[in-house]
Amino acid sequence: AQSVSQHNHHVILSEAASLELGCNYSYGGTVNLFWYVQYPGQHLQLLLKYFSGDPLVKGIKGFEAEFIKSKFSFNLRKPSVQWSDTAEYFCAVNPGFMGANNLFFGTGTRLTVIP
Amino acid sequence: DGGITQSPKYLFRKEGQNVTLSCEQNLNHDAMYWYRQDPGQGLRLIYYSQIVNDFQKGDIAEGYSVSREKKESFPLTVTSAQKNPTAFYLCASSMGGLAGTQETQYFGPGTRLLVL
Numbered sequence: 001a002q003s004v005s006q007h008n009h010h011v012i013l014s015e016a017a018s019l020e021l022g023c024n025y026s027y028g029g030t031v032n033l034f035w036y037v038q039y040p041g042q043h044l045q046l047l048l049k050y051f052s053g054d055p056l057v058k059g060i061k062g063f064e065a066e067f068i069k070s071k072f073s074f075n076l077r078k079p080s081v082q083w084s085d086t087a088e089y090f091c092a093v094n095p096g097f098m099g100a101n102n103l104f105f106g107t108g109t110r111l112t113v114i115p
Numbered sequence: 116d117g118g119i120t121q122s123p124k125y126l127f128r129k130e131g132q133n134v135t136l137s138c139e140q141n142l143n144h145d146a147m148y149w150y151r152q153d154p155g156q157g158l159r160l161i162y163y164s165q166i167v168n169d170f171q172k173g174d175i176a177e178g179y180s181v182s183r184e185k186k187e188s189f190p191l192t193v194t195s196a197q198k199n200p201t202a203f204y205l206c207a208s209s210m211g212g213l214a215g216t217q218e219t220q221y222f223g224p225g226t227r228l229l230v231l
Contacts, residue, residue, distance in 0.1 A: 034219070043205075
């Protein structure tokens, strides 16, 4: 079955450490890619998205993600995390041949940043 | 202030009861969605609607029902047939479009349903 994989279930980092969260998908062809973040007690928010163009996309709060088509990956990065980045992060993929209603989510990665 | 509202924030249900979760949006979006979020499983699509008076089943529609009588509203009913309803329910909306369009789904704050 086609899927979205986030291999890191729980990541614990100290403040100022660098972050990279993996996201791999198995859909062929054109894809629209998203990272959403869910802070404790808050709703799911869009962190960044890739539709086309420059494969390195920048989002809010210093996050960026790189689309590597050959690796079917869309990893999320941040050079220096803060305690306020503690949240759950979800990768989501919309296969381009499907309508926008077909948004498939990974199982999420919980990030804990220790002050 | 545009956005998606969901009510209530917490909902308790007794065994055998139907309950309805509210979702309203003032973003003028055509498409609306209901997801269920369980720990360690990410989000799974329950139902979606691309236009008023039309809706389609998602991956886990059994035990749920929806209606879309108004563009702004997409209520979800969790029926007594849903055997494991305890979860966090998220409503989302997007502009709506055909395959190949580039859209973003925006999410509401969610409703946590607990079965007593």
